[in-house]
Amino acid sequence: MLIKNASDIRSSEITPQNVYLNRRKFLTGVAVAGAAAVAGRGIKELMLPSMRASAGQKIDGIQKSALSTTEKITPYNDVTHYNNYYEFSTEKEEPASLAKDFKTRPWTVKIDGAVKKKLEFGVDDVIKFATPEERIYRHRCVEGWSIVVPWVGYSLSELIKKAEPLGKAKFVEFITKYAPNEMPGQRREVLQWPYVEGLRMDEAMHPLALLCFGMYGEALPNQDGAPLRLVIPWKYGFKSAKAIVRIHFTDSQPMTSWNLANPPAFGFYSNVNPNVETYHSQAYERRLGEFRPRQTQMFNGYDQVAGLYSGMDLKKNY
Ligand SMILES: Nc1nc2c(c(=O)[nH]1)N[C@H]1C(S)=C(S)[C@@H](COP(=O)(O)O)O[C@H]1N2
């Protein structure tokens, strides 16, 4: 049994998120403005514009979703300071600071390929196409850590329908931002840039597949994929591409950045499967903020997608 020292417990684990966030803003404000300025002033006045942007803008009109889990939500500070985002860094602690000045506006999203209507939208229009929902999903990285996050977005199918995909559209490719001047990780060839991911059409149309632009009631922080990302909760985290700029429909299975980097480790499907070893065992996982490992669940516990794969050998098609 592991017992934490008081000094090991992060403040985010023992403080409600709103209180924690305000205290974080407060502390940053103090550091910048000087403690003497605190007396008699509101916390908001001490915040610089860039801090307000990084804390995320509140999203209005969010509806709760029946697809949410009731499990304990992972602290905001863990979700925003332990990120895989290779465009910025291969070190998980670094995207939080390296992505701070990443420009997420103006931002255009293109939809093309095997569709009746080729479309191009500003991201703020995309965000308004459907009612924003809070979806509390489990999310698991192939490296063995997992999180539970109140994501904000709507089903990807809502956007796909607008383009009216043709019958020959069997797969959909997600192409993300290429901007090596803003994304220092892209100056190194750790992956093929831009980062590309893909789904089969029926996977993309499944109601659980989330087009995501927020979390914890606010706009996505840059390190978590602003302004637009996917969250595919039954698959390993790398299928959930961040910073999407183009959605391209094809008749054949697209190549993906991770598959190109290491085909035996990262298959196209990459459903969470405790019975397949990738580059290490997937039998157990650790939730950020917890110590005891948990047993990994098939489809990350999202059994409602099992029908998409009936007849497929998911040990081969990993
Ligand atoms: N564009 C882009 N998207 C990405 C990645 C990346 O490096 N670049 N990493 C993936 C991986 S490996 C994981 S586990 C998740 C992590 O999402 P999170 O930082 O919000 O937890 O993002 C995925 N999406």
Ligand SMILES: [Mo]
């Ligand atoms: Mo990952």
